[in-house]
Amino acid sequence: MTVSQLDNFAQKTREFAFSDEDFNALRTLVKEHTGIHLSDQKRELVYGRISRRLRALNLDSFLEYRALLTEANGKEIVEFCNAITTNLTSFFRESHHFEYVRDQILAPLVNDARGARRLRIWCAGCSSGEEPYSLAMTIRETIPDASRWDIKILATDLDSEVLGRGQRGLYTSDRVRDMQAARRERFFRQTTHNGQLAYQVTPDLQQLITFKQLNLMNPFPMKGPLDAIFCRNVVIYFDKDTQRDLFGRMAQLQRPGAVLFLGHSESLFKVSTDYSLIGKTIYRRV
Numbered sequence: 001m002t003v004s005q006l007d008n009f010a011q012k013t014r015e016f017a018f019s020d021e022d023f024n025a026l027r028t029l030v031k032e033h034t035g036i037h038l039s040d041q042k043r044e045l046v047y048g049r050i051s052r053r054l055r056a057l058n059l060d061s062f063l064e065y066r067a068l069l070t071e072a073n074g075k076e077i078v079e080f081c082n083a084i085t086t087n088l089t090s091f092f093r094e095s096h097h098f099e100y101v102r103d104q105i106l107a108p109l110v111n112d113a114r115g116a117r118r119l120r121i122w123c124a125g126c127s128s129g130e131e132p133y134s135l136a137m138t139i140r141e142t143i144p145d146a147s148r149w150d151i152k153i154l155a156t157d158l159d160s161e162v163l164g165r166g167q168r169g170l171y172t173s174d175r176v177r178d179m180q181a182a183r184r185e186r187f188f189r190q191t192t193h194n195g196q197l198a199y200q201v202t203p204d205l206q207q208l209i210t211f212k213q214l215n216l217m218n219p220f221p222m223k224g225p226l227d228a229i230f231c232r233n234v235v236i237y238f239d240k241d242t243q244r245d246l247f248g249r250m251a252q253l254q255r256p257g258a259v260l261f262l263g264h265s266e267s268l269f270k271v272s273t274d275y276s277l278i279g280k281t282i283y284r285r286v
């Protein structure tokens with residue numbers, strides 16, 4: 001079957017009609033609200049995710065849904081953005097970044113008897129919390145007296161639903177299955193949730209993290225300086241201009257020597273000259 005035959009087939013078998021106009025109107029809104037650029041190839045993804053919203057709201061057409069999105073209270077926009085964003089994450093994802101934090105950021109601070117006992121880290125696009133909790137575990141493991149330091153991890157995301165999960169810190173057993181047993185035992189309490197085995201992060205991790213909803217397209221409320229920013233697997237769907245603007249604003253929050261971590265398929269090539277590459281997707285503020 002050719003691409004256009006497949007498209008026709010999809011149109012005929014769909015529960016809701018989904019025109020070019022619907023797709024274009026929705027992707028314009030996505031770009032405006034999240035910075036995410038949806039290519040033509042994302043058409044089926046948008047149909048699949050948003051038709052769930054139509055069903056949940058008992059609507060008959062995408063046109064009705066588009067009208068709801070433009071209503072003054074803007075409530076559905078939040079659900080719409082939540083439905084579109086991709087929240088894939090895991091504990092210690094791209095583990096070399098956490099090894100870098102341990103060896104190159106935390107260990108020198110611990111060994112410097114006269115150094116400042118202060119650390120500010122931002123996880124921008126933290127999804128359901130696995131990334132900031134991995135950082136918190138790295139900190140607790142490397143700085144024995146971390147409670148006496150001034151350490152703050154700010155964890156932000158656009159998606160209110162995943163952010164709520166991060167804040168709660170309750171994970172199903174499959175999420176922690178691959179974690180070293182000693183780590184799991186130290187930082188999680190076994191419990192049950194909906195009759196299933198679940199794992200609750202310990203308060204000493206939660207104490208280090210503040211979860212806040214923040215759209216990276218909007219002005220940043222914090223002032224910095226930030227020792228490290230994790231912005232991993234977030235900008236992959238942003239166009240270059242949006243990335244340039246975002247990293248330009250992030251650079252203003254960091255002093256020379258501070259570190260920025262990107263996701264495995266992301267880069268600052270032709271995006272920012274405020275940072276230099278010092279490792280695998282690890283950048284230093286110049």
Ligand SMILES: C[S@@+](CC[C@H](N)C(=O)[O-])C[C@H]1O[C@@H](n2cnc3c(N)ncnc32)[C@H](O)[C@@H]1O
Binds near residue numbers: 088
């Ligand atoms: C694929 S997850 C990455 C999670 C984590 N950083 C990691 O690498 O495991 C991308 C996250 O970026 C968030 N995101 C996308 N656009 C955003 C925006 N404009 N502002 C804030 N967060 C955004 C999504 O909601 C999603 O949770």
